[in-house]
Amino acid sequence: MQNFVFHNSTKIIFGKDQEQVVGQESVAYGKKLLLHYGGGSIKSSGLYDRVVSSLKEQGVEIFELGGVKPNPRVSLVRDGVALCKENDIDFILAVGGGSVIDSAKAIAAGCKYDGDVWDFYTGKAAVTDSLPLGVVLTIPAAGSESSAGTVITNEEGSYKRATGHISLRPRFAILNPVLSYTLPSYQTACGVTDMISHILERYFTNEKNVELTDRLSEATLRTIINNAHTVLEDPTNYDARAEIMWAGTIAHNDLLDTGRIGDWGSHDVEHEISGIYDIAHGAGLAIVFPAWMKYVYKHDINRFVQFANRVWDVEIDLNNLEKTALEGIKRTEQFFSSIGMPIRLEEVNINEEHFDEMAKKGTERGPLGNFVKLQEKDVRQIFNLAK
CATH class of the missing domain: 1.20.1090.10 (Dehydroquinate synthase-like - alpha domain)
Structure with missing residues (x-):
């Protein structure tokens, strides 16, 4: 057996209706939050409204960036980095599956870097710090809700690459199995x-x-x-x-x-x-x-x-x-x-x-x-x- 250090800092909040606590969990990390998600499913299901209501109850100012696609794109990540830097965002909340979470992690890392976020995925630079982020999981699959890794696709050249750092582990992950019923x-x-x-x-x-x-x-x-x-x-x-x-x-x-x-x-x-x-x-x-x-x-x-x-x-x-x-x-x-x-x-x-x-x-x-x-x-x- 190899020597190892095991440290997983993600707080898992598991069970029915647990998304209702997302506001009180998020506000611990600041008052300005980027809400990151994919398409319209979180809105049609009512999850978006519940999350926003919980955040607003805690006085959180919400900035939004939707549109994450499967195999998340670096172009949207760059938009997210710019949005966070322009508005001095404190915390990122990913509501979705692995693609949304990976995109949020990439934004979180890019916010602490002066160069292009894609540098992390080519090995030109290494992640050393990131904005804190949390997760409301809707698709059980990638395990990104408590991992330290992220995978992003660059449309230029069709490259799909990974990077990681301990700071990219979400601070909390809300796992309500009911949210996966409609998949x-x-x-x-x-x-x-x-x-x-x-x-x-x-x-x-x-x-x-x-x-x-x-x-x-x-x-x-x-x-x-x-x-x-x-x-x-x-x-x-x-x-x-x-x-x-x-x-x-x-x-x-x-x-x-x-x-x-x-x-x-x-x-x-x-x-x-x-x-x-x-x-x-x-x-x-x-x-x-x-x-x-x-x-x-x-x-x-x-x-x-x-x-x-x-x-x-x-x-x-x-x-x-x-x-x-x-x-x-x-x-x-x-x-x-x-x-x-x-x-x-x-x-x-x-x-x-x-x-x-x-x-x-x-x-x-x-x-x-x-x-x-x-x-x-x-x-x-x-x-x-x-x-």
């Missing part, structure tokens, strides 16, 4: 896939003695899998929604990282796809992850056997470990398909046109992943397995 089935399934992928990125490690976090990861995976079909078939099942929402947070709050070094190659590969084609991140991961598994499983076949057995209840064939490992990969792929996710690039109308470009861009700053280091030729082969 379209496809968006729910994308969220399920995203959180599963966050766990798998950590699970496939070269660190050998990490039994506790292995079993925590396996339990979280099984919880998500066990509740996924329920929320798709019965969207207002509170208990299942609650399990999914909390699991999504646990999947990416760094608890499952402790003592181990995760991979993250599949996320980087998927970023190249959604950077160009703008597909949902979860859908891209459902395509990429099984392809990555097929490409790397021989690197540590025992870990893939353990995954197949503990997560999918595949009986271990001691005479043919490869058969067991491959069955686990097959069941992963079948599960994604069963919840309506694509598992091949052709299902989302992506052909080989940009394979070489994506492989080159993805590795231009060095190989991807840690479980197996992926060079340009390896990424190209993963695209081939995914087509």
Whole structure:
């Protein structure tokens, strides 16, 4: 087990009607607030009115910036940075899912920097401080509500890149499972896939003695899998929604990282796809992850056997470990398909046109992943397995 320091400062406020306390939580950080959100769904659902009412009860002055898109754009982030600097904003409140939260984090970092915020995502500069921010979560998926990371897309060149810093962890996150009742089935399934992928990125490690976090990861995976079909078939099942929402947070709050070094190659590969084609991140991961598994499983076949057995209840064939490992990969792929996710690039109308470009861009700053280091030729082969 690796040495580690675990410190997650995000206050989780979980349960029904908890968005009603957003005003008293936010005012602790100042009186001038940027309310950041996506489209019109928070208004049509009534959530916007409840949030604004709670903020105004505390005497908070509200500035607004909506329009966040899936795969959030750096152009809107730049607008947000300018708005915050011009109005001396104290605090940012993100109301939405991972895209809104990631955009808010980028704005928060940019407010403490004199250069262009995109510098953080190219490695030209490092985040050292940010404005405080809070979250009202509406889409369980990305886990960004208590993580230290953010992913942004630059329309110029279709680059999708990540950065992070401990100051980007939200000060609080309000998680009301009821707010996810009206999510379209496809968006729910994308969220399920995203959180599963966050766990798998950590699970496939070269660190050998990490039994506790292995079993925590396996339990979280099984919880998500066990509740996924329920929320798709019965969207207002509170208990299942609650399990999914909390699991999504646990999947990416760094608890499952402790003592181990995760991979993250599949996320980087998927970023190249959604950077160009703008597909949902979860859908891209459902395509990429099984392809990555097929490409790397021989690197540590025992870990893939353990995954197949503990997560999918595949009986271990001691005479043919490869058969067991491959069955686990097959069941992963079948599960994604069963919840309506694509598992091949052709299902989302992506052909080989940009394979070489994506492989080159993805590795231009060095190989991807840690479980197996992926060079340009390896990424190209993963695209081939995914087509």
